[in-house]
Amino acid sequence: MLEKALVGTKRYYTLLGVLLALIGIGFATYLWQLKFGLGITGMSRDVSWGFYIAQLTYLVGVAASAVMVVLPYYLHNYKAFGRITVLGEFLAVAAVTMCLLFVIVDLGRPDRLFNIIKYPTPNSVLFWDMIVLNTYLFLNIVVGWMVLESERNDVAPPKWVKPLIYLSIPWAPSIHTVTAFLYAGLPGRGYWLTAIMAPRFLSSAFAAGPALLILLALLVRKYSKFDPGREQIQTLAKIVSYAILVNVFFFFCEVFTVFYSQIPEHMQHFKYLFAGLHGFGKLVPWMWFSMVGMITAAILMVFPKIRQNETTLALVCGLIVITTWIDKGLGLMTGGFVPNPLDRITEYWPTTPELLISIGVFAIGGLILTVLYKVAVSVKEEIKA
Amino acid sequence: MGINRRDFIKLAGLSALLGLGGKSAFELVLPGEVEAAEKAKPAAEGITRWAMVVDMRKMNDQIAAKCIEACHSIHNVPNYIDPPDPKLALPDPLKQRWQIKWIWTDLYEHAFPGMEQDVLWEKLHAMNFLLLCNHCNNPPCVRVCPTKATYQRPDGIVMMDMHRCIGCRFCMAGCPYGVRSFNWRDPRPYIAKINEDYPTREIGVVEKCLFCNERLAQGLQPACVEASGGALTFGNLADAKSKVREVLKEHFTIRRKPHLGTNPQVYYIV
Numbered sequence: 310m311l312e313k314a315l316v317g318t319k320r321y322y323t324l325l326g327v328l329l330a331l332i333g334i335g336f337a338t339y340l341w342q343l344k345f346g347l348g349i350t351g352m353s354r355d356v357s358w359g360f361y362i363a364q365l366t367y368l369v370g371v372a373a374s375a376v377m378v379v380l381p382y383y384l385h386n387y388k389a390f391g392r393i394t395v396l397g398e399f400l401a402v403a404a405v406t407m408c409l410l411f412v413i414v415d416l417g418r419p420d421r422l423f424n425i426i427k428y429p430t431p432n433s434v435l436f437w438d439m440i441v442l443n444t445y446l447f448l449n450i451v452v453g454w455m456v457l458e459s460e461r462n463d464v465a466p467p468k469w470v471k472p473l474i475y476l477s478i479p480w481a482p483s484i485h486t487v488t489a490f491l492y493a494g495l496p497g498r499g500y501w502l503t504a505i506m507a508p509r510f511l512s513s514a515f516a517a518g519p520a521l522l523i524l525l526a527l528l529v530r531k532y533s534k535f536d537p538g539r540e541q542i543q544t545l546a547k548i549v550s551y552a553i554l555v556n557v558f559f560f561f562c563e564v565f566t567v568f569y570s571q572i573p574e575h576m577q578h579f580k581y582l583f584a585g586l587h588g589f590g591k592l593v594p595w596m597w598f599s600m601v602g603m604i605t606a607a608i609l610m611v612f613p614k615i616r617q618n619e620t621t622l623a624l625v626c627g628l629i630v631i632t633t634w635i636d637k638g639l640g641l642m643t644g645g646f647v648p649n650p651l652d653r654i655t656e657y658w659p660t661t662p663e664l665l666i667s668i669g670v671f672a673i674g675g676l677i678l679t680v681l682y683k684v685a686v687s688v689k690e691e692i693k694a
Numbered sequence: 695m696g697i698n699r700r701d702f703i704k705l706a707g708l709s710a711l712l713g714l715g716g717k718s719a720f721e722l723v724l725p726g727e728v729e730a731a732e733k734a735k736p737a738a739e740g741i742t743r744w745a746m747v748v749d750m751r752k753m754n755d756q757i758a759a760k761c762i763e764a765c766h767s768i769h770n771v772p773n774y775i776d777p778p779d780p781k782l783a784l785p786d787p788l789k790q791r792w793q794i795k796w797i798w799t800d801l802y803e804h805a806f807p808g809m810e811q812d813v814l815w816e817k818l819h820a821m822n823f824l825l826l827c828n829h830c831n832n833p834p835c836v837r838v839c840p841t842k843a844t845y846q847r848p849d850g851i852v853m854m855d856m857h858r859c860i861g862c863r864f865c866m867a868g869c870p871y872g873v874r875s876f877n878w879r880d881p882r883p884y885i886a887k888i889n890e891d892y893p894t895r896e897i898g899v900v901e902k903c904l905f906c907n908e909r910l911a912q913g914l915q916p917a918c919v920e921a922s923g924g925a926l927t928f929g930n931l932a933d934a935k936s937k938v939r940e941v942l943k944e945h946f947t948i949r950r951k952p953h954l955g956t957n958p959q960v961y962y963i964v
């Protein structure tokens with residue numbers, strides 16, 4: 310099937326070219342980082358994780374959200390999603406690959422990466438994160454590919470694929486739960502020390518992931534002869550609506566506990582993010598935009614008219630992707646590290662090289678996604694023809 | 695005050711109660727002390743458990759500077775704030791961002807956040823507390839490390855294997871005291887005079903105070919203790935006749951963020 314990726318329109322080649330160029334720039338910058346050290350990033354003694362780990366967190370969510378198309382199809386026998394499960398699974402493949410790459414570019418000593426396997430340490434959540442992410446990647450590649458191939462040959466998928474599909478369903482929330490546990494179990498980091506972190510991660514993921522999938526489905530429809538389907542998009546929109554409402558609710562739960570209890574270790578991080586602390590407040594406008602935008606999107610999604618019009622739906626989905634990204638991709642890391650455990654403030658902002666490397670990783674994800682979607686869409690076009 | 699001796703007794707007693715094989719020489723379990731279960735590991739007879747007491751009555755900025763100098767010079771800790779060669783001077787955000795410190799000082803409200811009060815004992819305002827790794831008895835940094843590059847020795851020292859560290863910095867997020875530093879770049883040009891007897895670090899690994907494990911192995915006291923002129927006391931908590939134990943029994947001491955359950959082994963007399 311892979312041969313389908315090799316023939317395409319001029320637009321397809323241009324897209325691949327642009328992505329390859331971005332990958333090249335990112336890779337060159339990464340070589341510089343390898344040589345000089347992580348000092349070329351904006352991270353510091355106080356804010357020791359930054360943009361890279363934040364992107365990992367966001368993308369784990371995107372990957373996990375594939376379950377939102379797989380589960381209704383396989384567990385509830387919701388036939389309509391049969392058309393698009395592969396889009397969800399391939400999105401997950403691209404997202405998990407980016408996650409793993411973001412872990413690697415964040416390591417001070419990537420040459421020793423395999424120490425995680427050589428000296429397995431089950432008490433470390435990072436150890437489990439590596440296991441669940443790699444397994445999830447494997448599950449989605451195999452399931453997506455096998456199901457697509459049998460669809461093409463008009464046969465039922467081999468029997469051994471079924472158990473893998475069922476396994477991938479609980480596996481999806483597990484990857485995001487384990488990722489939340491990276492942070493939620495650390496004493497002395499008041500912003501992260503909350504039992505609702507994993508649920509919040511999941512709700513924002515199940516809003517952002519399907520929202521992204523809606524946007525991708527609309528693109529696929531626009532640029533190919535394969536239509537993912539109106540009903541499918543509308544069902545996804547309902548999933549997004551519930552998830553974003555739950556996410557806003559969880560956020561209020563968090564805010565209530567933190568501010569009603571008035572415990573400084575927990576309050577100070579929220580104060581830094583939303584009001585500024587001791588004169589520092591780089592993220593304040595971002596955080597307000599994120600929260601107000603998210604609440605607005607949640608309210609808008611409730612109205613059937615807005616959801617059913619695909620233009621407004623696309624706009625609101627875009628807003629959801631952006632606002633949840635700010636929350637997780639910018640606020641989560643910096644908010645957890647500022648102020649530091651000595652109640653002092655070092656602010657953080659990614660540097661240009663850091664962003665170039667990140668864009669490079671995103672471009673690798675984009676390349677994988679483009680190629681896999683090209684294959685999937687070509688197969689679907691072929692079946693229709 | 696013998697906080698540690700109490701933990702010690704509680705635990706030994708508790709483990710005996712639960713039949714966990716602790717030495718049953720300690721029978722005493724006081725009511726309401728079961729919560730100690732999550733604290734110290736039982737220290738049996740003949741075991742070493744290193745601890746340090748900082749006597750702030752004898753400490754001042756000069757002595758603190760001497761301790762810091764002693765530690766950082768023998769352990770090849772680079773100086774980004776005030777580089778050995780003026781040509782290497784760094785602009786402002788960089789030198790703070792890259793900073794590496796094993797031992798340093800900070801004010802009461804930063805050393806003990808959450809313990810401020812509206813009116814504070816006046817002497818505290820000017821006091822600069824000496825801060826270093828607490829060699830926690832229940833160390834979160836060890837718990838989170840995915841490679842055991844950070845691990846706890848039986849004598850309580852929270853050690854680092856800088857040849858195994860992958861530089862993931864999970865331990866830095868895990869430590870609630872901000873005592874860990876990362877090598878954001880090659881530190882060697884910023885070391886004033888390299889001590890050949892101690893390794894220098896490479897790019898991309900984490901480092902911190904190791905309680906002078908290399909000196910303890912030779913029967914010496916830690917470098918900062920030696921330089922402190924008696925303001926620091928170091929010794930074996932498990933030894934009933936040790937100096938630290940005596941000092942702790944005689945004085946009221948405080949520790950940094952004890953409520954987090956890490957059981958820090960650096961004590962402060964104020």
Ligand code: SF4
Nearest residue numbers: 827828829830835869
């Ligand atoms: S002070 Fe920090 S680095 Fe030292 S043992 Fe405790 S948690 Fe680990």
Ligand code: SF4
Nearest residue numbers: 839859860862863865
């Ligand atoms: S940075 Fe090194 S010591 Fe710290 S958690 Fe990672 S591997 Fe362990």
Ligand code: SF4
Nearest residue numbers: 765903905906916918
């Ligand atoms: S005990 Fe040794 S390593 Fe630790 S601060 Fe003192 S001199 Fe430095």
